Amino acid sequence: MTTLALARTGRVTQARVARSEWTKLRSVRSTRWSLAVAVVFTIGIAALATAILRHHWATASLHDRSDFHPLELNMAGIQLAQLAIGVLGVLVITAEYSTGMIRASLTAVPKRLPVLWGKAAVYGLTTLVLMIPAAIVAFLVGQAILAGGNGIPHLSLGDPGVARAVVGAGLYLTLVGLFGLGLGSIVRNTAGGIATFAGIMFVLPPLMNVLPSSWNSAASPYLPLQAGESIMSITPGNHLAPWAGLGVLALYAVASLAVAAVLLVRRDT
Amino acid sequence: MIEARGLTKDYGDKRAVDGLDFTVKPGIVTGFLGPNGAGKSTTMRLILGLDRPTAGDVTVNGKHYRDHLAPLHEVGALLEARSVHTGRSAYNHLLSLAQTHGIPRRRVDELIELVGLQDVAKKRAGKFSLGMGQRLGIATALLGDPQTVMLDEPVNGLDPEGIQWIRNLLRGLAAEGRTVFVSSHLMSEMALTAEHLIVVGRGRLIADTSVDEFVRGASKNVVRVRSPQAVRLAELVAGPDVTVSPVENGLLEIHGLSAEQIGDFALEHRIVLHELTPQQASLEEAFMDLTREDVEFKAVVA
Numbered sequence: 001m002t003t004l005a006l007a008r009t010g011r012v013t014q015a016r017v018a019r020s021e022w023t024k025l026r027s028v029r030s031t032r033w034s035l036a037v038a039v040v041f042t043i044g045i046a047a048l049a050t051a052i053l054r055h056h057w058a059t060a061s062l063h064d065r066s067d068f069h070p071l072e073l074n075m076a077g078i079q080l081a082q083l084a085i086g087v088l089g090v091l092v093i094t095a096e097y098s099t100g101m102i103r104a105s106l107t108a109v110p111k112r113l114p115v116l117w118g119k120a121a122v123y124g125l126t127t128l129v130l131m132i133p134a135a136i137v138a139f140l141v142g143q144a145i146l147a148g149g150n151g152i153p154h155l156s157l158g159d160p161g162v163a164r165a166v167v168g169a170g171l172y173l174t175l176v177g178l179f180g181l182g183l184g185s186i187v188r189n190t191a192g193g194i195a196t197f198a199g200i201m202f203v204l205p206p207l208m209n210v211l212p213s214s215w216n217s218a219a220s221p222y223l224p225l226q227a228g229e230s231i232m233s234i235t236p237g238n239h240l241a242p243w244a245g246l247g248v249l250a251l252y253a254v255a256s257l258a259v260a261a262v263l264l265v266r267r268d269t
Numbered sequence: 270m271i272e273a274r275g276l277t278k279d280y281g282d283k284r285a286v287d288g289l290d291f292t293v294k295p296g297i298v299t300g301f302l303g304p305n306g307a308g309k310s311t312t313m314r315l316i317l318g319l320d321r322p323t324a325g326d327v328t329v330n331g332k333h334y335r336d337h338l339a340p341l342h343e344v345g346a347l348l349e350a351r352s353v354h355t356g357r358s359a360y361n362h363l364l365s366l367a368q369t370h371g372i373p374r375r376r377v378d379e380l381i382e383l384v385g386l387q388d389v390a391k392k393r394a395g396k397f398s399l400g401m402g403q404r405l406g407i408a409t410a411l412l413g414d415p416q417t418v419m420l421d422e423p424v425n426g427l428d429p430e431g432i433q434w435i436r437n438l439l440r441g442l443a444a445e446g447r448t449v450f451v452s453s454h455l456m457s458e459m460a461l462t463a464e465h466l467i468v469v470g471r472g473r474l475i476a477d478t479s480v481d482e483f484v485r486g487a488s489k490n491v492v493r494v495r496s497p498q499a500v501r502l503a504e505l506v507a508g509p510d511v512t513v514s515p516v517e518n519g520l521l522e523i524h525g526l527s528a529e530q531i532g533d534f535a536l537e538h539r540i541v542l543h544e545l546t547p548q549q550a551s552l553e554e555a556f557m558d559l560t561r562e563d564v565e566f567k568a569v570v571a
Contacts, residue, residue: 005414006372006376006413006414008339008342010338010339010370010371011338011339011370012338012339012340012369012370013371016368016369016370016371017368017369019368020365020366020368020369021365023361023364023365023368024354024357024361024365027357027358027361027365028354028356028357029356030356095354095356096354099351099353099354099355099356100350100351100352100353101352101353101354101357101362102352103319103348103350103352104352104353104362104366104409105366106318106319107317107319107340107341107346107352108340108341108366108369108370109369110317110318110334110335110337110340111335112335268314268319268320268321269314269319269320
């Protein structure tokens with residue numbers, strides 16, 4: 001038997017590794033499922049929630065009416081989308097460990113870090129390109145449904161802060177995905193990674209209630225979820241300024257990836 | 270060319286690889302032989318930089334593996350543990366690895382054909398049989414047309430056809446002048462494919478020698494003797510350095526003397542011999558003798 005000769009095509013580069021990571025990301029089912037869930041929930045729940053409200057508006061109490069905020073209701077789907085995006089972020093790296101693929105990946109790229117940066121770049125861009133338009137569509141659909149009702153308050157992208165909040169939802173989801181990727185890369189185990197991600201994002205906030213209320217209200221705005229969600233708020237409240245809040249979430253994502261990078265280079269595989 | 274110097278790896282308190290020194294030379298098949306748990310897979314992971322040595326060093330073509338700019342062109346490896354995402358197709362698995370080196374898609378198609386996976390290339394690798402998985406692993410190893418090919422237990426669990434295929438492949442690769450380094454815990458397998466042997470037990474080097482020399486060195490120096498006067502012969506040759514074990518009536522196994530010495534001795538004492546056969550130790554026996562002390566887990570005979 002003769003094996004076929006190959007012309008030498010040169011060295012491993014960051015761009016080539018990113019291309020390889022794109023092939024990996026698009027060629028497994030979990031990607032398609034998670035991203036489809038994120039998009040469908042973002043748009044579907046916006047449509048559903050606003051349609052239900054419109055249906056009940058005429059009979060709603062004064063209290064319910066004054067509690068209603070057209071943007072918050074419209075963004076309800078983001079809550080579910082962030083779970084799908086964060087979990088997929090964890091899976092992008094932990095699935096390599098659980099299947100053993102990581103050995104092939106790190107044999108091809110023994111300097112290792114380009115693999116992590118490639119994953120972050122490809123997954124971050126994919127989320128961004130998908131979720132900013134999804135958030136805009138969800139907003140337009142939701143507000144169109146509200147506008148079709150009788151005297152229901154509604155918004156347009158030109159209203160103060162609205163464009164920032166809607167586009168910000170896409171940015172928020174992207175950072176949540178990167179935070180998941182960083183955590184997954186540190187934990188290297190799917191169940192552990194998802195538990196860590198969900199714990200920090202969704203379990204930690206209610207746990208803050210065990211603190212004295214002054215501590216709680218001082219610390220809570222800096223948790224990743226609350227900090228990041230500031231970008232989607234156009235009303236005052238106990239949260240950081242929009243871009244500052246998003247910046248805090250970005251710090252969490254960057255910190256998790258930095259720790260992941262140090263561990264990736266140091267640990268045995 | 271793979272060179273290990275004082276290569277050592279601890280996992281916690283356990284020393285998996287203990288001061289290994291060896292060189293894998295180009296152009297021949299070098300067998301890496303040892304019982305299960307001897308540190309073969311660990312050594313291969315150390316060569317690829319997947320694990321870091323506790324002490325010592327190992328280089329591939331003069332450099333640490335991780336310092337090569339295009340490592341898949343230097344070494345192609347099939348590890349014992351599966352290294353494939355179960356949800357990805359064989360084609361996309363190979364493509365993703367090829368892309369890290371800018372290797373064209375055409376090469377992926379060629380390799381899929383070479384290993385005979387055309388019909389299942391678009392199926393998820395998780396559905397593959399053991400044999401198909403090994404073929405995909407081989408395709409991965411050959412992707413970069415590497416000068417050195419390293420395979421960990423490649424015939425494990427394969428059917429006879431698959432084993433035959435691997436043997437031919439190994440010989441073909443060596444005939445093309447490549448460095449082939451292949452591990453096994455089966456001596457008989459190595460006898461068929463390897464020219465040179467590196468034998469390890471409990472992480473330590475036991476032998477670094479050619480296959481021929483290995484068998485010769487480990488021969489037990491036993492001679493089978495058949496004689497109608499076996500009892501008298503046994504009494505006469507027995508001495509401090511010579512032991513005689515009767516096998517059956519009229520048949521002896523004599524340790525400590527060569528066939529020539531026994532023949533001369535018999536003539537001197539006018540004893541008739543009907544058979545005089547030096548017993549060559551089989552490769553398997555030679556291996557068992559060498560590694561007996563170094564098997565990690567032994568069955569205890571009560």
